Amino acid sequence: MRVDRPLRDVPAQVQDLVPALTAALDGTGPAVRVLDVPVPGPAHRVPEDVAVVVRTSGSTGHPRDVMLSVAALRASAAATAARLGGPGSWLLALPVHHVAGLQVVLRALLAGRDPATLPPGPFRAAGFTAAARAATAGPGPHHTSLVPTQLVRVLDDPDATDAALGFDAVLVGGAACPPSLLARARAAGLRVVTTYGMTETCGGCVYDGHPLDGVTVSVDAEQRVALSGPVLATGYLHRPDLDATTFTTSGGRRWLRTADRGRLEGGVLHVLGRLDDVLVTGGVKVDPFAVEEVVGGLADVREVCVVGVPDQHWGQSVVAVVVTQDGTAPALTPLRTAVAAALGPASAPRQVLVVDELPARGPGKPDRRAVARLATQLMARHPSA
Template structure:
């Protein structure tokens, strides 16, 4: 991404603390309309990076999580794109309202909660989750929103699962106009349970490069266009697109090409588009080749998400002399089933040739970003535990 004109940038710490949110809220209006400096949002747990020039019009620079590649990109988000996303969200939902902020503001989902607050002219209720997420504290925060305007909340799936285990939190969240859930795969059983309990859950699909969620319950927001090509790759266009990557010109060119005179985002995700509704199938690179068979990790994860006792799950390939890659399910959750039950369940839904041949039980999956499983770390953990014949592992003979 090249530009001859640059804008002053200030570094602002992220996180979920009240001080970080208050400072960012004060700086956001100027960043969005160009009257103040652009904002470089950083993870407060990491060393502060040097400032860098950005093109005029850019309001914020946000790093992607790098949950599948191990390294992220610095994404330049224009003020007009962030505001367009916020306005399209309100048009899809119940109109401008008030939010609970409980996601890290150095990630795009947390940042967008604040942008939507600025656009609506409302003050969010801040839930500090630096020491952990508690459903009871969330319930108290939601009750502070009041009833003058619609109340909103944005969660990742693991947070929604904890809400569903707390009856008081479920009761409090029923009063909201919408609960956006995204950032990672959400098990259909969890969505069904939440909706059956009366929670107004809206699934979202998007990424840092689209200023956050741009497809709600499978339907693109107004102004957003989605296409799926012959390789099942998802392409996105519209006013919500980021300016591009600041740190990698080659990736910028490849990810934001022009087609028919318009800029598009060439995502790394697979999907199906039918009657205007997008179904995301997983990443294009999530296929594990095991014994000559292509195994979609996302399909197996979706199947395991429906199995009782399974909390969070990620399916990875572990190098193996015989299979090439051993399909391995890494699962958390009290009472998670054993390998035989896991294989029978997946076999019944997808066929036995796609069933995991190894199982690793962990307390929590490694994360990189809010709710995003760190697949590289999970694969390394599974490899090490299987090699050590750790009692938390099971392996087919």
């Protein structure tokens, strides 16, 4: 692999990214790495086919620079356009230093359009409403990409919900989207498409459980999900050790071994959470993702993250950390009854804690380690909470 293309760091601003990304794709400029916070250090060079480097912390919290080739980025954009009925215009509602936001910019550029953007600052329903109405006034089709937290805020605001009806597709990814939230969005008339993928696959590569064109999904006996296809990353910048453990070759194809659990039913992928997220309480394994589905379906629960807190009797105590509509905690007994009926008594949370927002490690992706630390702190302050 020839390493002879310079890598240029650019700030996470659309006005800086658009010309840099255009030049990186057509070969007239260096490859680009989009950083939210500048990182001083030596200049880097990358393989000649690499156009973009995206920094991701993954589940470990340790930064990794993922190299994405021109071919992989174009394949991803083309497959997305094919699935959504053709190239369209896009509203950018996600940070561009994450792959989901970067892809919104890329898809718009490859469709010959500039991405529409939200007002500067945190995501607000009012800002989304104005931007969505402006973005959907021009030639279509019209698309946007949100994380579940943003979708909740859109649905909580009637004007934002009405504006979102103008999109032909609202992609939702970055974190698991509770079935109750999907049902709520679809009942409101939004054309929601769930996406699954990661930086190493140029973002979402499975839509509503169905792989995009050219993408193949497999699940092994341990329920580990593996992905193959033209959207796979070239590898990690200066990390051959990660390349060797993350990417494998089998049957003449290159595969990405994810850290996710899943199952295939009739060719449809159902993601069940991460392999390392399984909790053990009293010697019984508990799937936090399954518990979150039940708790997330309860009235007034807007977001939920289920974690294990160290417990001298149980090893881990199952705790549900929730964001509710009015800031009031759901009653523990009926919540435990609902979870126990669906998943068994071991899965029933022993505590329910209410917070204003869940700690995140990416756009809309709960930081489970941070949530567990927060739960431990809150329980120490208020043992009977």
